[in-house]
Every structure is written in structure tokens, then in C-alpha cells.
Amino acid sequence: MLTFAVCVSKLTILGIELLTIRQHHLLSLSLSLSSAGQLCFEVVFALENDARIEVSKYVSYLLRHDPEDLEMNDEGFVELDQLLSKVRRRFPTIDKKLLVEVVELSERRRFEIVGDKIRALYGHTINVQVNLKEDTQVEQLYHGTTSEAAEQILEKGLQPMKRRWVHLSPTKEIAYEVGKRRTDTPVVLIVDVTEARSHGSRFFRATDKVYVCKHVPAKYIKKLPN
Secondary structure, three states: OOOOOOOOOOEEOOEEEEEOOEEEEEEEEEEOOOOEEEEEEEEEEEHHHHHHHHHHHHHHHHHHHOOEEEEEOEEEEEEOOHHHHHHHHHHHOOOOOHHHHHHHHHOOEEEEOOOOEEEOOOOOOOOOOOOOOOEOOOOOOEEEHHHHHHHHHHHHHOOOOOOOOOOEEEHHHHHHHHOOOOOOEEEEEOOOOHHHHHHHOEEEOOOOEEEEOOOOOHHHHHEOOO
């Protein structure tokens, strides 16, 4: 048995150069000799976690904010193969399997694949029509934010700002984690969905961790006690 420890950026075997791309690490290198005396090898790379995050961020940018040269329909869908070609310009060794894996394992399920098309489910700043199912059952939702933003929200209500929807969480724990992206000491606000709904507000379920609405008046929002 031969064991190889790859500690350099380039490995050459009988004149064949294998490049280890920065965003990947080498999982395995299998060598065998064919009946014709040719050296055959199989290299398996895995995408590093940091690179997965970068790929997810780039896909989010394209599908939520600026598709650039991608052909996007009114519902925000683009061809998966077209997206893959676009992503590979920045991450040359990513393949379709890895892209789908990044999409399906994304935090809070940001994306949706239907057939051979993909779209972002929420978070858009571009004008797309994502037809989400209206929720009529949930009674309370939560919003994690900074203490400064919380004061404004309690005065003026929740508004989508640059996005097309207000984002809400189904539990205070999820809302707290969302708030921690902006501050080490997040404030969690609770929304009385039942009361807001009875006065015309509509709430939609994007994923099991994300609910959205157009606007929540301040009178239906309270600060959750620490």
C-alpha cells in the first residue's frame, strides 16, 4: 500500500499535473495500472466549508440581487446549468453535484430547485414574483435585530427597507441567531400575528425557518423580555 501526504500546491505523476485549487482539499488519490500498462488515477476533492459559504453567498447575490447575464424569469427562476456555468467562472472546479449540495444544505433553506431550474425563495431586492403560500395558522412570530433598530421598529413598525419583504422567524431562538449576525447582543421582538392578521396583515411561509410579510405596524410588536 502506498500512502501519499500531499503538502504542496502541485503534484506531478508521470508528467500529469494535478492542481489543488485553493477552495478544495484532497480527500483521496487512487492509483491503478491498466491492462495496457497505463497509469490510471482518481482524485477526490472536497469543498472546504469556507468555500461553501462563499459559493452560497455568490449564488444568493445572483438570484436575489443581480442575475447579471443569467436569464431569469418573472418568478426568479434560472436554469441550473446556466447558473453552474456562471459559478464556475469564479469557482472553476465546482460541479453540479457540489452546487446542488451547497444549495440544499444552505442555512434556512435559501433556495428552491424545481426540475432543471433554481431560484431564491426570499431576500430579493430585484422585482420577482415568488408565489408563497399564505399562512393562516401561526399566532406569533419573532424578529431578531440590534437594540438601535429595535427602538425604531417599536416606533415605526417593521418595514422591508431595501428588500421586498420583512423577514420573521418562527421561534425566539432562531430570531436570536439571526440577530447575532448584526450584533453580539441582539434584541428579539415578538409579533402578534393573530391580531395583525385580523386587521389585514398577511403572512407567508417561505421555509420552515423563515416567514415573510410586507409590513407589520408597530402596535402589534413588543420587545421580548430578556
